[in-house]
Amino acid sequence: MEKTEFYSYIFKRKSIRNYDLTPIDDVTLKEISEYLNSLKPIYDDIKTELKIVSHDHVKRRMMKEAPHYIAVFSEVKKGYLTNIGYMLQQADLFLSANGFGSCWQGIPAPTSELLNSSSLEFIIFIAFGKPKDPGSLHRTSISEFKRKPLGEITDITGADELLEVARIAPSATNSQPWFFTGNKGIIHAYSVKPGFIKRFMVKKYIPIDVGIAICHLKIAAEHFGKKAEIVFDKTAKMNNHKGHEYIASLKME
Ligand SMILES: Cc1cc2nc3c(=O)[nH]c(=O)nc-3n(C[C@H](O)[C@H](O)[C@H](O)COP(=O)(O)O)c2cc1C
Incomplete structure (x- = not known):
């Protein structure tokens, strides 16, 4: 294999x-x-x-x-x-x-x-x-992914080719509980509280989902020839974006 x-x-x-x-x-x-x-x-x-x-x-x-x-x-x-x-x-x-x-x-x-x-x-x-x-076994078109648009999961501009892989990542009940801030050099991953009903069903899975999205981001960064490292960024942790919970960042060179 x-x-x-x-x-x-x-x-x-x-x-x-x-x-x-x-x-x-x-x-x-x-x-x-x-x-x-x-x-x-x-x-x-x-x-x-x-x-x-x-x-x-x-x-x-x-x-x-x-x-x-x-x-x-x-x-x-x-x-x-x-x-x-x-x-x-x-x-x-x-x-x-x-x-x-x-x-x-x-x-x-x-x-x-x-x-x-x-x-x-x-x-x-x-x-x-x-x-x-x-x-x-496989999807044949991106349109087969039922996901939020990029604009709902990030405010970063100019890094769509990277963020697209996080957008289409799988998550429990497809809740897509993530938000990304930062820039082309560092992407900060936050978890988002899902809606009232889903929150009870998927609470335990939210950090797992964000880990899945970070995995996709790292693979994409390396695919585009960048050296990527997962780091804990103290400033991102302080700026808890709109009440989202900071998880980790992907630093790229
Ligand atoms: C942490 C986690 C738990 C999941 N648990 C279940 C489950 O118990 N049963 C199930 O049918 N699918 C489960 N899923 C699959 C999701 O429903 C699926 O990933 C999501 O709907 C997106 O669809 P896709 O994986 O085909 O892209 C889970 C996914 C994740 C990430």
Whole structure:
């Protein structure tokens, strides 16, 4: 399996919910597992554990069955949920680029056996496998993304080609709870409170969503030949833009 350049898959990926339930062969699963061990974190002092499990370990709660799941565990530390979003979005793109469907799944719960199998906190599942309809794996046009327009998620001008990848990033219930300020050299990512009803459903997932968007931004910056680094900017933290919560910044040279 290839770790290809992910940039183009940002524009093709989509959540897959209908799977061919035939298990993926062991050699391929091992390659996926090896890739999971190489995911880059934002914060390398936060312990994480990623396990590939079958549906026997998942209480699906109405969600359709998938042949495999990544069970995601993390140490609970400042920034841990954003870190998980950033890390596992690399897996989402890797799977999509290699012909597999995947879907972040916050609704299912782990069985008690799975929960007790790690000393870290259970965070979320990502379902994956071959899509039932192979033709459904990728989007073929940007118009297939149901997303807010760029003007609603940023006040930065002149960096549309970068911000576009954050705009089309996946988020829980598609709430797109992010806002970006700054300039071409540094993009500050903030989380936004979603509407009243969604707020209760997705609160835990908001920092994960922003981590996903930051992952897309970093991939795009590198695609355009920039050296990109995720930093914590004290001024951006002080200027909590319109009451949004500051998460992190992407500094580019
Ligand atoms: C943190 C997170 C949790 C999610 N949980 C679920 C879920 O439990 N069930 C589901 O069907 N989709 C879930 N999704 C998928 C979103 O609904 C999906 O990403 C969003 O609607 C955008 O669609 P797309 O991924 O096809 O671009 C989740 C996504 C994220 C990022």
